[in-house]
Amino acid sequence: MSHLLLALDFGGTKLSAALLEEGQTSWRDLRRTFSPPGAGRDYDVHTMLEMANGLLQSRNPDAIGVSFGGPVDFQSGTVRLSHHVPGWEDTPLSRLFRQALGAPVAVDNDANVAALGEQRFGAGRGFQHMLYVTVSTGVGGGWILDGQPWRGAQGMAGEIGHTVVDPQGPRCLCGSRGCVERLASGPYMAQDAQQRLVQTPDQGAILRRLCAGDLQAITAKLLSEAAVAGDPLAQEILDRGAQALGTGIGNAANLINPQRVVLGGGVTKAGDRWWRLVRETATAVALPEVYVEIVPAQFADDAPLWGAVALAQDLLKVQAV
Amino acid sequence: MSHLLLALDFGGTKLSAALLEEGQTSWRDLRRTFSPPGAGRDYDVHTMLEMANGLLQSRNPDAIGVSFGGPVDFQSGTVRLSHHVPGWEDTPLSRLFRQALGAPVAVDNDANVAALGEQRFGAGRGFQHMLYVTVSTGVGGGWILDGQPWRGAQGMAGEIGHTVVDPQGPRCLCGSRGCVERLASGPYMAQDAQQRLVQTPDQGAILRRLCAGDLQAITAKLLSEAAVAGDPLAQEILDRGAQALGTGIGNAANLINPQRVVLGGGVTKAGDRWWRLVRETATAVALPEVYVEIVPAQFADDAPLWGAVALAQDLLKVQAV
DSSP: OOOEEEEEEEOSSEEEEEEEETTOSSOSEEEEEEOOTTOOHHHHHHHHHHHHHHHHTTOOOSEEEEEESSOEETTTTEEOOOSSSTTOTTBOHHHHHHHHHSSOEEEEEHHHHHHHHHHHHSTTTTOSSEEEEEESSSEEEEEEETTEEEOOTTSOTTOGGGOBSOTTSOBOTTSOBSBHHHHHSHHHHHHHHHHHHHHOTTSOHHHHHHTTTOGGGOOHHHHHHHHHTTOHHHHHHHHHHHHHHHHHHHHHHHHHOOSEEEEESGGGGSOHHHHHHHHHHHHHHSOTTSOOOEEEOSOSTTHHHHHHHHHHHHHHHHHHO | OOOEEEEEEEOSSEEEEEEEETTOSSOSEEEEEEOOTTOOHHHHHHHHHHHHHHHHTTOOOSEEEEEESSOEETTTTEEOOOSSSTTOTTBOHHHHHHHHHSSOEEEEEHHHHHHHHHHHHSTTTTOSSEEEEEESSSEEEEEEETTEEEOOTTSOTTOGGGOBSOTTSOBOTTSOBSBHHHHHSHHHHHHHHHHHHHHOTTSOHHHHHHTTTOGGGOOHHHHHHHHHTTOHHHHHHHHHHHHHHHHHHHHHHHHHOOSEEEEESGGGGSOHHHHHHHHHHHHHHSOTTSOOOEEEOSOSTTHHHHHHHHHHHHHHHHHHO
């Protein structure tokens, strides 16, 4: 009889739960809901348990994997905090769900879990050593080394977004200048475009038209559209982001020499020129002997759910030993 | 009866061989010799075997560890090439020494082996996850993750020297601009000082006096002396190197989150200000949650020999299984 696996994803604004029979490649059932603004930990936990119970219909899962959008102590299954949702400080999430649902639980942060999802079921299949990078509202990363997440001494590994690639660059909230996230993430690129439009009234005509003069409406997506339509200002900001990301990836390749780099997140939809620049820059920064292959993620928002399946599978392996 | 371990180190210009009884912390016997300029692989292999036989005096070692100053395929024990000594291309060094000396042999490149030496016997004792960086004629590095060298997919991991920290910086032989080695290694800092002295005749008075007008005599050591004596030009170049190295280490900490960073090599003798700048910069670049402890290496030139002892020990463990 195949095992029943429950995969849960606590995103910043979205809760997802899915049920899978081990060995299957599509969900038996999946539910998603958005946390209303101002919802806190208790709301999220309660809603997730309701969704899980709705999926399970009185059956017991054999194992539960959980992806959490914030720092987690993997060993104890404790959430350290959430940067998006109040009240999560030091929550023993693993214990809570084990007691409520009667099955072993593994919890890890979303970057590690998404990396594991891509490695087991997505664009990293067949590779034992890979780096997963998501370029979206932030730039996050997760390592798979020897087929398992590499979490680092304090669970902080994978922070490629805050590696510095231009010490003279603009200041990031992290405190550094010119880190990858400051130059390559969607909101920061949009912010830079807004500033440039204010400062240089003769530039960015296409971008101005696309946002209908509402600078707050500028997003990475709009920048890409403006660039494709021939706006030099939008192109310049996207190019700078692609080069920063490529430098960060080339540096990571020189340091760890993975087999493959998998890129996900909304900004990766920026088009062929963006991809070419990321690859060219990473290849130029990496030593000639260091092979750097960069491929698009297979899963969009579902990578953490698939990684949660892998976490649950690994729990069954541990039990079987 | 304790095991007899043979440790060999093929440096760029220096050959070292040492004999140790397992569990001891000092050499039973050690020999060193310099390769004459123009010596090739066959000379080095022959000389090393003579030194080894001299140490062994007809006894058989139980295991042999070898450090090699160039890229090595660890699995097969094959040297890929040497950047310093001609003729090493695709040399099956492990097989060669196993046949000549009648014991199992493990070979790895000097950065990995030195990292292992510091972790098992030196400044990394008690730490399972560390980065070793040597700042000397080049800037090299080696990772220990989970107590073992992390070599990467193609054995190229640890190349912190060629991570880019200033894309507008000067060009390195590796092809990139502003990599750590270009800014922080001894010969490149000396070269930059020479150029500055030529270009700005009113600067660097102390440095000029210390090298007695012979710009070719400038080394990192002389730069340190000039800086201590109050030369602003020498200080500026050393500071830039320390900041580049600190940025590279901070980036590596964000990516992999090791417990400790061990710094060796001649340039680390540059004094308190250099150390303070390296530490300050690395701490500023690392995220607040990422702890970065940087300590001096315990061994100077002997780190690869001690790492070779660790390689030999691990061979005995494999045999015992």
